[in-house]
Amino acid sequence: MSLLNPFNKRPGLNTATVLLVENEEQFQQSLANVLVEETAVTVNVRLAKTLPIPMKNDESRPRIDLVVFIINLTLDKSVKSAKASLKYLDPGYFLGKVCFMVTNARQALGCTGRLDAVRQLAVSLHCPLLFAEDQTPEGVTSSARRLLTILKVASGLVPNTTALYLSNLTRCAMPPDIDQPSFD
Amino acid sequence: MRDGRIEEILGLPPPDNVLSQGQQPPTPTINSVGEALLPPYQVYTVARHIVTLPLLRVLTSSEDPLKLRRFLTSSRWFDLLHMDASDNTGSLKEMVETVGQNGGPAAENCSALEGVLPAEMLRIKQQMSNQCFEMAVQLNAGKGKRSCSTSEAERELPNFVSELERAKGVHFNSTLVLHRLQMWHAIGEKMKQAGPDAAVLKTVSDRCMALCSQIKQLQIENRNLQNEITEIQKQRLEIKRLTHEKMKEMEGLMSSKEHPEKYNAVLEKGLSNLEKYKKMTIVTQNVLRGILLACKVNWLDDPTLRETVMTLEEFPISE
Secondary structure: OOOEOOOOOOOOOOEEEEEEEEOOOOHHHHHHHHHOOOOOOEEEEEEEOOOOOOOOOOOOOOOOOEEEEEEEOOOHHHHHHHHHHHOOEOHHHHOOOEEEEEEOOOHHHOOHHHHHHHHHHHHHHOOOEEEEOOOOHHHHHHHHHHHHHHHHHHOOOOOOOOHHHHHHHHOOOOOOOOOOOOOO | OHHHHHHHHHOOOOOOOOOOOOOOOOOOOOOEEOOOOOOOEOOOOOOOOOOOOOHHHHHHHOOOHHHHHHHHHHOOOOOOOOOOOHHHHHHHHHHHHHHHHOOOOOHHHHHHHOOOOHHHHHHHHHHHHHHHHHHHHHHHHOOOOOOOOHHHHHHHHHHHHHHHHHHHHHHHHHHHHHHHHHHHHHHHHHHHOOOHHHHHHHHHHHHHHHHHHHHHHHHHHHHHHHHHHHHHHHHHHHHHHHHHHHHHHHHHHHHHHHOOHHHHHHHHHHHHHHHHHHHHHHHHHHHHHHHHHHHOOOOOOOHHHHHHHHHHOOOOOOO
């Protein structure tokens, strides 16, 4: 069982590959449908429930440029499974090739603990945190568009920009504690 | 056939009639990497890796366009920058060797590249160089390791990022200047040829120069006005500050006038002192007056005595 490595395969020509990891396997389907409609670049989408992924078809699998963890904030299991899957990624991925996508943030407003935990995770790993709306087609389209921007940079298709550079611009930051006294 | 082999693994039948990239209909299938092994989710059946040798090398070496296309479809990936890494060069070298031996794919693959324009190729070349750069960075990251804590790294990170941005800015400006120089050189050359376009070019370039000098003038004016505005704002701030200080002083005085509690004690003490000394002076003056009257001293003739007696009149006798 080996880790997913970002650089152990040759990249494809004008191709970007993204791996969507979601425990519930709902949003990834609709997101994948929208992502594939992109015409400027050949987008390969791979879906997975958790990591590690089996090594059976490792030969045919292209190099994965971006790993997206889709977390449903209303389910605790989602967060746990995403955290558990993180172990199976080569550390090279965390230099800008991992992204967290969070759904149902509005319904989860009551229990902010989960959102804070996910945010803390994103901050500690220096990964961007995207909020997605998965119920309406417009929401799916807009989140797919955002993901596509990050994907294009992560696969090296945008000149003069690398994933590492972009990660500095898109890193998640913890909001300051409200209880702390503000500077006067 | 290499291409057929890859497609078999993917579970798709090798196509008989390959259309060009733009015309192929999508055949979407989803790959759920779990228990079932489904074919991957792809738009185009161009699953065969069309990788290329450095395009510059290819463009300069092969004149025949058909040969060029065959080359592009059959050759394997090769690094544009030197990659000294041991993990990749071995396999790369043998792949480069097989290129020459490869008889070229079937003619059907050539039609796949009919829609490729030079601009497209340049774009792809830029992408490739970017990807190679990323890989080179990754390879060099392991070398020259120095141990430092994460907090130290966090602290240094913004400096590096700003340095990077500065370098990018400089590079962008230099490229802009370079393009401008190249363009003007080309225009100059064209004008020297004195063709029919030369007159038009000359008028256009004259207009450009006039506009540029006008722009320069306006920019100088703008800068002067901005400086003046800044000066005035500074003065305004200064005046505001002074006003503020004066207001504070006034407020201090007003408050002390309304609440003279601190001064009351001192004031009373001073007043009592004054009263005391006043009484002493009156008593002394009365005594002197009495002495003068009693001894019948002639004080009119002596000037100093006269002055002293005049001052006696200041305070009334009974006080």
